[in-house]
Amino acid sequence: MKFEGTYTLPVPREVAWRELMNPQTLARALPGCEKFEANPAGGFDVVLKIGIASLKGAYQGHVEIQDPNPPQSYRMKVEGKGTGGFLKGEGVLALTESAGNTTINYSGDAQVGGPIAGIGQRLVQAAARQIIQQFFQSLTNAIQASG
């Protein structure tokens, strides 16, 4: 499943980059994040409680940041497994600045399996879009809260 979109953060690009690389900000931004720990072998281990409305499930996963090209772009790899199924996603995020705001263009590929991909398949695309928006909205809140 391909996905792509944009989101504008109301901060300059240097700040956006710094916060996207900051584990504490990410932990606050990831929806329903209950655990966010650096893995000694690289990347981060996470436990997320994500879903739409009241249909939430707990997912254990791993996040890796690759090919960092500050402050312009990086690649992110996400893997997660939970009672609703599993997902594997990889995407590129590109940051551009204009008038003190940062526009993030993201595009990537995801594979989904298990019940969410079976019975929930017709909901997956819209749900993914909403969760990605939730992430960026929380990220905005987290950045603004940390001043």
Added chain:
Amino acid sequence: MIPEPFEYHIPKNLEEASRLLAQFGGEGKILAGGHSLVPMMKLRLAAPRHLIDLGRLTDLKYIREADGKIEIGALTTHFQIQSSSLLKDKCSLLPETAREIGDVQVRNRGTIGGSLAHSDPAADWPATILALAGEIQARNVSSSRWIPASEFFVDLLTTALGSDEVLTAIRMPVAPPRSGHAYLKLHHPASGYAMVGVAAQVVLNEAGHIESANVGITGVGPKAYRATAVEAALRGKAPGRHNLEAAASHAVVGIEVNSDLYASAEYRSHLAQVYTRRALEKAVERAHGK
């Protein structure tokens, strides 16, 4: 699979139900007919820790008419709506929609309130309630309000209901004179959900032109929506095939069309336009019949 463990509560009245909902926060979920929620719980896509069964709130099962409006209690089943002679006479779009839902078992247990509160992007009631410009009553321990359908469906599976509000009733105007209605649906052959569902109300003026048209579409985007571009294109026009087809071509304007295993976004957009045209044609035919 079987659901994850949960506690089951069966309140005696609305106040108790609302209090329980407020008490459990995000871990509480209301159970009405159960035919959307329980399958999701069995697949563990939903795992509420507390189920609040509204089965004792029998005073929420009713269909009545007052002051030019139809009011339906939230726990009225699809079958009750389908078989109501009052509705067949005064608001025929409702029984016509009810007939298309799920199957006999789902229609016997499923409720209109449950369907609207769940707001599945391919459910039938949201399209029809939007086309009828209905209102949805939400109550908690301290307040009661009517939410217009146009504000009720917020996003995928997300409504304007507050976390401690119970959906208690739905109300809409009786069918106006010189109006015709239709609900057309392409059923998914296995699940029965709408791959596209279009609810249309067309009102003609004395000259036989379209005074107004309301079109509600489900199964196409992340939520059911009013096809306002279609409606605008019909206003004041003669209801001939050419005009209906031209208006129907706007069916997915501004909508992020869903793509899944069964229909690509492109195919689904095409379906939406075809079904919109057909629903409009049927509604016009029925408006003429009056």
